[in-house]
Amino acid sequence: MSLSHDFALGLSSLPLAVTLWSALRFTPLRTAVSVVLTVALIAGFASLGLAGFRPAQPTLEVAILPMVLAMTVNEHRAVARSLLRRATTDALSGLPNRGAFETRVRLALRDPANVPLALAYVDLDNLKLVNDTASHQVGDALIQAVA
Numbered sequence: 001m002s003l004s005h006d007f008a009l010g011l012s013s014l015p016l017a018v019t020l021w022s023a024l025r026f027t028p029l030r031t032a033v034s035v036v037l038t039v040a041l042i043a044g045f046a047s048l049g050l051a052g053f054r055p056a057q058p059t060l061e062v063a064i065l066p067m068v069l070a071m072t073v074n075e076h077r078a079v080a081r082s083l084l085r086r087a088t089t090d091a092l093s094g095l096p097n098r099g100a101f102e103t104r105v106r107l108a109l110r111d112p113a114n115v116p117l118a119l120a121y122v123d124l125d126n127l128k129l130v131n132d133t134a135s136h137q138v139g140d141a142l143i144q145a146v147a
Contacts, residue, residue, distance in 0.1 A: 015041060023070035031070035092140055093147035122146060 015038040022034045088100035096104065108114055124146065131139040 020069065024073055026070070028070045028074050092143055095147050 019031070019034050019038045023031045026034075088096060090097045105119075108117060124142070127139055127142070130142060
């Protein structure tokens with residue numbers, strides 16, 4: 001191999017690409033470890049003048065980009081989980097809402113390993129009467145107690 005600048009660029013691009021992939025795929029802690037190892041590897045090669053590198057000062061930007069990307073992706077995943085939880089769960093009772101219930105039932109019915117299933121249905125008759133006479137807070141407490 002010649003000690004050209006293209007070779008040095010290629011040698012540094014591969015670990016950087018793997019680090020960016022790690023930022024998209026793994027948790028920030030794992031990404032931090034991979035960034036530290038990648039920067040140490042590249043800085044070691046550069047400081048020794050190996051693999052086509054000219055001895056130079058390593059920069060902090062190499063480590064910042066993957067870490068910012070990893071934290072952003074991690075925050076995006078947390079928000080997506082929170083939105084999914086809010087979209088599939090009843091806020092008052094904490095139970096799956098109708099859409100989530102129907103999805104789970106469809107999946108259970110498709111699974112041939114399931115033994116015959118049973119469904120228990122609870123209906124709170126005259127809940128409007130409880131809300132109108134005792135208050136909505138009492139009606140909410142009744143729903144939570146039954147749930």
